[in-house]
Amino acid sequence: DAGVIQSPRHEVTEMGQEVTLRCKPISGHDYLFWYRQTMMRGLELLIYFNNNVPIDDSGMPEDRFSAKMPNASFSTLKIQPSEPRDSAVYFCASSWLGNEQFFGPGTRLTVL
Amino acid sequence: AQSVTQLGSHVSVSEGALVLLRCNYSSSVPPYLFWYVQYPNQGLQLLLKYTTGATLVKGINGFEAEFKKSETSFHLTKPSAHMSDAAEYFCAVSAGGGADGLTFGKGTHLIIQP
Numbered sequence A: 001d002a003g004v005i006q007s008p009r010h011e012v013t014e015m016g017q018e019v020t021l022r023c024k025p026i027s028g029h030d031y032l033f034w035y036r037q038t039m040m041r042g043l044e045l046l047i048y049f050n051n052n053v054p055i056d057d058s059g060m061p062e063d064r065f066s067a068k069m070p071n072a073s074f075s076t077l078k079i080q081p082s083e084p085r086d087s088a089v090y091f092c093a094s095s096w097l098g099n100e101q102f103f104g105p106g107t108r109l110t111v112l
Numbered sequence B: 001a002q003s004v005t006q007l008g009s010h011v012s013v014s015e016g017a018l019v020l021l022r023c024n025y026s027s028s029v030p031p032y033l034f035w036y037v038q039y040p041n042q043g044l045q046l047l048l049k050y051t052t053g054a055t056l057v058k059g060i061n062g063f064e065a066e067f068k069k070s071e072t073s074f075h076l077t078k079p080s081a082h083m084s085d086a087a088e089y090f091c092a093v094s095a096g097g098g099a100d101g102l103t104f105g106k107g108t109h110l111i112i113q114p
Helices: none
Strands: A005-007 A010-013 A019-024 A031-038 A042-050 A053-056 A065-071 A074-079 A088-095 A107-111 B002-007 B010-014 B019-027 B032-038 B044-050 B056-058 B064-068 B073-078 B087-094 B108-113
Touching (some): A005 A088, A010 A019, A019 A107, A031 A074, A042 A065, A053 A065, B010 B019, B019 B032, B019 B087, B019 B108, B032 B064, B032 B073, B044 B056, B044 B064, B044 B073, B073 B087
Parallel strands (some): A010 A107, B010 B108
Antiparallel strands (some): A031 A088, A042 A053, A088 A107, B002 B019, B032 B044, B032 B087, B056 B064, B064 B073, B087 B108
16 A cells, blocks of 8 residues: 555645645545644644544634545645644544554645 | 653664653543654654553564553663664554544654764
C-alpha cells in the first residue's frame, strides 16, 4: 500500500485566499484524522471521522476551517479566508478499527 | 480529558549510551499510550504502544517503554544509541486507542553525539 497520501506537500498563499488540503487514507481504513503542527502549540487534533462521518470537530480553531469526507478514500481540509497564523504543517492520519494511526507526510502551509 | 508532559525539549547522548526520554500523562480513563518518532520533513512513525496487558512494551529499532500507573509515566528507553536515532520523539495518549484522537506532548529532540 502507498500509505496515507497528502497533497500538496507545500502550499504558499497570500492572506485572504482559500486553501484546500487533500488526503487519501489507506484503503480499508475507517478512521481519518486531521492534525496541525506548529512550533508554539505542537501537534493538535483538529477533527476526525469514522466511516466518513465527523465525530469530533472540537479542535477546529474557528469557522474559517472546515473539513469534509465525501467518501472513504478522500478528505479535504479547507481554510477560507486564510491568515498568517494558519501557517503550519497539517497532517492527515488513518486507522482501521481503532488500531494504530498511520500518518501522511504532511502539507507545509505558509500564508504570507 | 488527557494531557502529556515530556520532560526536556532536547536530550543529548553519546553514541552507544543509554537513551531515556521521559513522558508523564494525565488521563481520566485507562489510557492508551504511544511513542512516535518524526524525522525531518517527514510524518510520524509509531515506535510502540501500550493498550492493556504487559506493562513493558517493546517497539521497533530497539526501543522499549514501561507503563507505570502509580507514577503516571511511560518513559522511552534504548540501551545503546545509534546516530540514526537522532530525531524528534513524541509521546501521546488517547482514551480510545486509534478510535480516538491523540493528545501529544510537545516533543523531545534527541541529539546523538559521535
